[in-house]
Amino acid sequence: MGVGEINRTQLPKKSGQVAPLILGLQPSALIDHVAKVDSSLLDRIPGDKGGSIPVAFEGLESILSEVKSADDPSPINTLAGGSVANTIRGLRVGFGVTCGIIGARGDDEQGRMFVSNMLSSGVNLSRLRTKEGPTAQCVCLxxxxxxxxxRPCLLGAVRLQPDELTIEDLRGSKWLLVRYAFHNLELTRNAIRLAKQEGMSVSIDLASFEMVRNHRSSLLELLKSGDVDLCFANEDEARELLSGEPKDGPEAALDFLAKHCQWAVVTLGPNGSMAKHGEKIVRVPATGETQAVDATGAGDLFASGFLYGLLKGLALEDCCKVGACSGGAVIRSLGGEVRPENWQWVYKQMNTKGLPAPKLANHVIIKDD
Structure with missing residues (x-):
């Protein structure tokens, strides 16, 4: 772990500077190493296929070595990652929403890589601390x-501590995005408490089915607090949320989440999504016929589109449709970042469906609708 704050990464907030509309809390900056692999390699790695369990640095290095030494090695795509960063980057690049990241990064090559990628995407990093120590990494197979x-490597990585978060980090913004993680629970609770003091709305992503399974009671307590306005869960996370209950499927989870959050969303992969707001329930199919190249970031980019829809005041169904477009775009290439040509695909899909695409060609930036 780092040994205290050294400096802010970029552009100290100036008097009168407009705060980003949306802030994402990502305690540890993260670098993703994404590669296509044969299923036989996955059989040699501990843990469930399709899941997300932490590994030590030696484990991460071992997996990367396995990828590089495969009979037909795949190129490794390295870029800034993390669920919150993926959503924030998608909102900024694809939808023109002013966004920032709250968290910490290490004073190493990976930390500098995270900064470079996010700054080039136009994300405000004035709330990102730089600390002595390593930046978190994750292998995405x-x-x-x-x-x-x-397989994330978080052990020993620098991260923002609960007492380092201040009300000034949140002041002036409208939404706070968080990801549920038990090891960051105290920070998450503090961030939500401060956000509510500022009158902000809070969105939470349920992270992974393992996280829900292993730390369900704390998650339920957080949801039942009434401080979470919007919750995103995928189908596997939804099943774990009510595991052991008489009704534990995605539909039951959607109903449960909607009792405690204004908006509840359950994504169903190729089967689309469903959402609930008040008594309104919608089901929306996935967009496009393209075979997924990589599902990394699909839920994160769905959240980007859904949040854009909320900011524009769209109907619940249309919010899901925009989410389906942006989520469908990121799976067309490796990694959690949508390529420029795939954003053009998103806008074409939106226009076809009668959805208001952002006027990025005219440099229109959404500040507050």
Whole structure:
């Protein structure tokens, strides 16, 4: 772990500077190493295929070595990652929403890589601390049908501590995005408490089915607090949320989440998504016929599109449709970042469906609708 704050990464907030509309809390900056692999390699790695369990640095290095020494090695795509960063980057690049990241990065090559990638995407990093120590990393292994297996290396990585978060980090913004993680629970609770003091809305992503399974009671407590306005869960996370209950499927999870959050969303992969707001329930199919190259970031980019829809005041169904477009775009290439040509695909899909695409060609930036 780092030994205290050294400096802010970029552009100290100036008097009168407009705060980003949306802030993402990612305690540890993260670098993703994404590669296509044969299923036989996945058989040699501990843990469930398709899941996300932490590994030590030696384990991460061992997996990367396995990838590089394969009979037909795949190129490794290295870029800034993390669920919150993926969503924030998608909102900024694809939808023109002013966004920032709250967290910490190490004073190493990976930390500098994270900064470079996010700054080039236009994300505000004035709330990102730089600390002595390593930046978190994650290996993302993608099989032949596009399913991904994640092995994050977080042990020893620098991260933002609960007492380092201040009300000034949040002041002036409208939304706070968080990802549920038990090891960051105290920070998450503090961030939500401060966000509510500032009158902000809070969105949470349920992270992984393992996280829900292993730390369900704390998650339920957080949801039942009434402080979470929007919750995103995928189908596997939804099943774990109510595991052991008489009704434990995605539909039951959607109903449960909607009792405690204004908006509840359950994504169903190729089967689309469903969402609930008040008594309104919608089901929306996935967009496009393209075979998934890599499912990494699909849920994160769905959240980008859904949040854009909320900011534009779209109907619940249309929010899901925009999410389906952006989520469908990221799976067309490796990694959690949508390529420029795939953003053009998103806008074409939106226009076809009668959805308001952002006017990025005219440099229109959404500040507050």
């Amino acid at each position: 993608v099989d032949a049908i596009g399913n991904r297996t994640m």
